[in-house]
Amino acid sequence: MNNWLNCKKILCIRPDNMGDLLMTTPALRALKQTFNAQITVLTSSMAAGIASMIPEIDEVITFDVPWVKTSTASGQEAVTAVVNQLKQQQFDAAVTFTVYSQNPLPTVMLAYLAGIPLRLAYCRENPYQLLTNWVPDKEPYDIIRHQVRRDLDLVASVGAFTEDERLSLQLPDLWPQVAQKLQQLGVDIQKPWLVMHPGVSEPKREYPQERWAEAAQKAVNELGYQVLFTGSGSEQAMAASIQGLAGVGTFNVAGQFKLSEFATLIAQAPVVVSVNTGTVHIAAATNTPTVVLYALTNPQHTPWMVPSQVLSYSVPPQAQSKNEVIMHVSRYLNNTITEMPCADDIIAAVNALTRRNAAEQPVINLTGIKHFGV
Incomplete structure (x- = not known):
């Protein structure tokens, strides 16, 4: 050592x-x-x-x-x-x-x-x-x-340990200015709202825009939520496209927040629906319940120590990584086709996370070890 x-x-x-x-x-x-x-x-x-x-x-x-x-x-x-x-x-x-x-x-x-x-x-x-x-x-x-x-x-392995294994994030008190921005964008912060985050850095982890829109419509009509589509400045056009498809009760707030403000928004949300990206880990660090649309690339990155629902789906063969290590995992761990979740799957997951008592909420994370043969 x-x-x-x-x-x-x-x-x-x-x-x-x-x-x-x-x-x-x-x-x-x-x-x-x-x-x-x-x-x-x-x-x-x-x-x-x-x-x-x-x-x-x-x-x-x-x-x-x-x-x-x-x-x-x-x-x-x-x-x-x-x-x-x-x-x-x-x-x-x-x-x-x-x-x-x-x-x-x-x-x-x-x-x-x-x-x-x-x-x-x-x-x-x-x-x-x-x-x-x-x-x-x-x-x-x-x-x-x-x-x-x-x-x-x-x-x-070098003798370093902690009893607190949660993710760490310390935010300033920015909710008043975040709330003001939401109100200026037409969101009624006195009524229920949730976050949907469709943007991702790699196309192979994308979830189709029309499915996002359908899920948002159902969240508005069936669950009574306003839906905020978030993203970076470069994702504004995509978020606007999805919001246009989703219609009344949904809002494009992509590019409107600094990173600290965005993290504050996530911390205040009752639930976040996101593709597998950094937003999922911000939610875990702020203890925000999360539904993650999880493309089966790296299985190590599910939400950690937070109430969550993981909706997995396969990456199309033509979009899969050429990294030989990742290909090995795809061959031996993701060797069957998992269909994309539909809007009803997302709504069911949101409903489960927001309606159950916190003590009963499922926590899905890979804290243990998976063994498999080669």
Whole structure:
């Protein structure tokens, strides 16, 4: 285990999306509490905004690595510059967090070149000197864990633990200004409303617009909700298209909120219906009941420790990833066709989550381990 007890400055590298960083927060808490350490996170521009709202993080370094899909890729000079920046910080240790389909070694190399003395990560092949603390990666060939459990198990290997395994998000009191914006958009905040979030970064995880519209119509007519279609500024046109199909009682609020305001909106919602994206993990961090339309790509990312209903469906063959690890999971875990949920399925899930007593609400998350043969 080396001498992690003396680590007071720890670099945590999570170079992908906002939802990935949120799922890492229990592991960050374990490191901070166990070692009484200052936590610096190196993350992408896509996740940097949410990082400022995570109380376990003391400092954020924003850097888009060229080996992770991001909106902006950094060149060779930028890589050299960030290595020099890390070297100047004189970290005691570095932890690289990954999903099982990622190769950790390019990211680990940043810490190695920066001279960080202790380096922890999962890796399938022997990393030799690149890692001082190597945890052989058995996923997904022998086991599959939820991403939160995967990250907690990683830091547990060096003696870091926490009793609080919930996702972490600390929001300022922004509800008055969020409520004012909703009223200006025509929403009656004194009447029931819910959030539907159709936007997703990858087409293979999309849910059809006409089905969103049908579900929204049913939520209005059968359950008595106003429906707010949320999304980023770039998703305004899509949200407007769905809202146009859905009609009376629905509102396009995409692009109207800063990230902190959007998280506040999610926190205030009685239930959120979303595709599998960062919104699901914001909802988990704010304890908001969630219906997730879950394209069967990575099974690790279901809602964590929050009342939820997971409505899964298969990804069409032509849209599936060419990553050989993900293809393996598709062959052995998702080897039957699961049809897309219909509007009635969504309404039934919403109804179940909003009408049951909190103590009776189903919590669906992959806290355990799945074993399967190859």
